[in-house]
Amino acid sequence: xxxxxxxxxxxxxxxxxxxxxxxxxxxxxxxxxxxxxxxxxxxxxxxxxxxxxxxxxxxxxxxxxxxxxxxxxxxxxxxxxxxxxxxxxxxxxxxxxxxxxxxxxxxxxxxxxxxxxxxxxxxxxxxxxxxxxxxxxxxxxxxxxxxxx
Numbered sequence: 001x002x003x004x005x006x007x008x009x010x011x012x013x014x015x016x017x018x019x020x021x022x023x024x025x026x027x028x029x030x031x032x033x034x035x036x037x038x039x040x041x042x043x044x045x046x047x048x049x050x051x052x053x054x055x056x057x058x059x060x061x062x063x064x065x066x067x068x069x070x071x072x073x074x075x076x077x078x079x080x081x082x083x084x085x086x087x088x089x090x091x092x093x094x095x096x097x098x099x100x101x102x103x104x105x106x107x108x109x110x111x112x113x114x115x116x117x118x119x120x121x122x123x124x125x126x127x128x129x130x131x132x133x134x135x136x137x138x139x140x141x142x143x144x145x146x147x148x149x
Contacts, residue, residue, distance in 0.1 A: 003084070005091045008046035008058060010038045015055040016048070023074035045095075049075075049088045059088050061104070068096055070106040073115075089122055097148055107141035109134055119144045 008016065013034045020026040037046045037060060045068075049057045057075035061068045070092075075085045096104055107130060108115045124144040133141035 003049060003051055003087065005047055005049050005088060008037065008048045008060075010035065012046075012048055012055060012058075016046075016058050019055060019058060019074045019076055020072070022076070026074035027072040029072070045092075047088060047092055047095075049084050057084050057088055059092055061092065063101075066100065066102040068101055068104040070104060085118055086121065089118065093122060093146070101148060103145055103147045105143065105145040107133060107143055110140045110142055116142065116144075119146075122146065 013031065016034055017029075017031065020028060037044050044060070044062050046058060046060045048055050055076070058073070059070060060072040061070045073085065073088070075088075093104070104124075105127065106119070106124075108119065110129075124146045126142055127145040128143040130141040130143065132138050
């Protein structure tokens with residue numbers, strides 16, 4: 001089965017929104033926020049992973065000087081547990097290293113153990129907490145950071 005990781009296009013917005021709607025742990029954004037991804041380049045980056053069946057996941061990040069923040073990541077329900085999130089994250093990290101980034105950081109729900117395991121697998125380290133950062137349900141965020149040598 002062929003996988004392709006590529007930059008997202010404005011035409012991908014409906015598929016991104018559909019994926020996000022069915023991913024409980026993804027950030028739920030209005031359509032305008034997705035459209036702004038394409039107006040804010042190169043400060044924003046959106047990558048998608050697709051198969052013959054269509055878009056299977058995405059990652060959205062923003063640059064702050066030489067640091068990056070992962071803002072949103074989602075993998076389609078039927079595509080989970082197949083390593084697609086890891087492949088997408090790995091491609092993103094490789095891209096940042098080539099661009100000379102110094103680090104990447106993110107927040108993740110305290111209860112999202114699968115995501116925490118994924119980030120730890122790629123060398124991210126817990127760097128703090130944000131009390132009651134998330135809503136519906138209210139929950140703390142664990143901050144993770146990956147520094148590049």
